[in-house]
Amino acid sequence: ELKVEQNPLFLSMQEGKNYTIYCNYSTTSDRLYWYRQDPGKSLESLFVLLSNGAVKQEGRLMASLDTKARLSTLHITAAVHDLSATYFCAVRTGGSQGNLIFGKGTKLSVKP
Amino acid sequence: ETGVTQSPTHLIKTRGQQVTLRCSSQSGHNTVSWYQQALGQGPQFIFQYYREEENGRGNFPPRFSGLQFPNYSSELNVNALELDDSALYLCASSLAAGQGPYGYTFGSGTRLTVV
Numbered sequence: 354e355l356k357v358e359q360n361p362l363f364l365s366m367q368e369g370k371n372y373t374i375y376c377n378y379s380t381t382s383d384r385l386y387w388y389r390q391d392p393g394k395s396l397e398s399l400f401v402l403l404s405n406g407a408v409k410q411e412g413r414l415m416a417s418l419d420t421k422a423r424l425s426t427l428h429i430t431a432a433v434h435d436l437s438a439t440y441f442c443a444v445r446t447g448g449s450q451g452n453l454i455f456g457k458g459t460k461l462s463v464k465p
Numbered sequence: 466e467t468g469v470t471q472s473p474t475h476l477i478k479t480r481g482q483q484v485t486l487r488c489s490s491q492s493g494h495n496t497v498s499w500y501q502q503a504l505g506q507g508p509q510f511i512f513q514y515y516r517e518e519e520n521g522r523g524n525f526p527p528r529f530s531g532l533q534f535p536n537y538s539s540e541l542n543v544n545a546l547e548l549d550d551s552a553l554y555l556c557a558s559s560l561a562a563g564q565g566p567y568g569y570t571f572g573s574g575t576r577l578t579v580v
Contacts, residue, residue, distance in 0.1 A: 357507075386568055395555060396508070396571040441507055445568070452498055452521050453557075453569065455507035 355380050357444050359456035366432045366463050374459045376425040376442035384445040385425045386453065387416050389438045396441065399427075432463045469558050469572035477578045478546050486541040486575045488556030497539040498569070499531060500555040508555055514539055543577075551579045 356379040366372055376385070384403055388396040400409045402418035402425060409416050413436065415428045425442055439460045443453040470489040478484050490497050496515045500508035510523035514533035528544040537558070543550055553576050557569040 384568065388571075393576075395573045398568070398570070401568050443507075451559075452510045452513055452523070453500075453508075454510070457507050 355382065355444060355446055355454045357442060357454050357456040359442055359459050362457060362459060364459055364461045366429070366461065368433055368463055368465055369431050371431065372429050374427040374429070374440055374442075374461075376427070376456055378423045378425075378444045378454075381420070381423070382444045382446070385418050386443045386445070387425070387427055388441045388443065390441060390458070391438050399440075429461075432461075434463050434465065437461055437463045469556055469570050471554075471556050471572035471575050473575060474573065475576045475578075477580060480546055480548060480579055482546050483542065483544045484546060484577060486543075486554050486556075486577070488539045488541070488558075488572055490537045490539070490556075490558035491570045494558035494560055494570070495537050496559045497533055497537065498557045498559070499539070499541045500557065501525075502553040502555060502574075503549075504552070511541070546579045548579050551577060553577075 358377045360375050386401055387399040389399050390396050400416040405420040407418045413430045418425045439458045441455050441458045443455045445451050469491050472487045498513040499511040501511055502508040511525050511529055512519055512531055513521040517533045530542045533539045553574045555574045556572045559569045
């Protein structure tokens with residue numbers, strides 16, 4: 354059974370600081386997704402990582418994937434208050450079904 | 466290109482009642498998945514429909530059922546509502562098995578409260 358673990362679950366940062374969120378998964382998968390969720394809102398797609406060594410960047414966020422270690426990271430550079438949200442990683446199960454298994458999420462709070 | 470539309474946005478039901486939630490998939494997508502997100506948790510997979518057939522199901526009881534229509538829109542039905550069914554229900558559309566570079570597009574969700 355595919356399991357996805359994120360850490361930390363809660364993260365309080367000061368503006369301008371850097372930090373990394375980690376996402377480990379238990380069995381092989383060919384796709385990993387990062388989503389952002391604001392309180393009471395739906396999931397906003399941030400990154401889709403398709404292959405080993407993939408790195409994608411958008412603004413202050415950078416995601417990477419190491420399929421051999423079954424690890425993805427979401428790095429935050431020079432955090433700003435607008436990045437405060439909950440961040441989820443999700444891994445696609447294999448085969449024709451292809452549904453997503455989500456981590457529990459990392460609640461990020463960026464303070465001035 | 467339209468996104469994923471869900472209705473209603475909010476719903477309050479009494480324990481034991483039945484509810485139907487609706488989802489219109491993104492243009493060009495033929496697969497719809499439903500997820501339940503309890504407060505403070507990650508979304509949990511309920512089931513997935515591809516070409517009007519259920520082709521995957523998570524660990525949810527049979528009182529959770531669904532349909533997909535020829536235009537790829539979908540319904541989620543929940544019978545005999547329980548208090549623990551209170552959650553945000555998310556619909557996601559995609560090409561089959563999440564193919565394509567963007568994977569899954571999520572709707573804005575339906576917030577169901579069971580009292």
